[in-house]
Amino acid sequence: MKANKQGFTLIELIIVIVIIGILAAIVAGLALTNSRERANDVKRKKIAGDIAKAAETYYADNGAYPVDVAAMTGGGYLSANALSDAEDAAAIAYNPDGTAVGCFSVEVTLENDKDPDSPTYSVPCTQ
Numbered sequence: 001m002k003a004n005k006q007g008f009t010l011i012e013l014i015i016v017i018v019i020i021g022i023l024a025a026i027v028a029g030l031a032l033t034n035s036r037e038r039a040n041d042v043k044r045k046k047i048a049g050d051i052a053k054a055a056e057t058y059y060a061d062n063g064a065y066p067v068d069v070a071a072m073t074g075g076g077y078l079s080a081n082a083l084s085d086a087e088d089a090a091a092i093a094y095n096p097d098g099t100a101v102g103c104f105s106v107e108v109t110l111e112n113d114k115d116p117d118s119p120t121y122s123v124p125c126t127q
Helices: 011-064 069-074 086-093
Strands: 092-097 103-109 120-124
Touching: 011 069, 011 086, 011 092, 011 103, 069 092, 086 092
Parallel strands: none
Antiparallel strands: 092 103, 103 120
């Protein structure tokens, strides 16, 4: 009598499940990396906006833009821990303009290459 072999063996099913698991882990890892980059960029853009608002408030009170971020934090215009993260501090630059008119820009180096503002996001003064 001949045995009727239909279906897959247990080993074949386990191999397919392992391969699917490996592929899912790779895709999840890539998605997580992109999510972190996007989150860091959003946070840094917000910090840049906060710095720009603090500089504008400083200007309204003092008639000149601050020379650096320390002047804004020391004067209470910006939270002292706004740039407490070393990676954020390295990625965000406050650039005062030394002309008589005075102005500034806040530039942020972005991580996510797919961001439309990449590689640098800039917040200029309103003057």
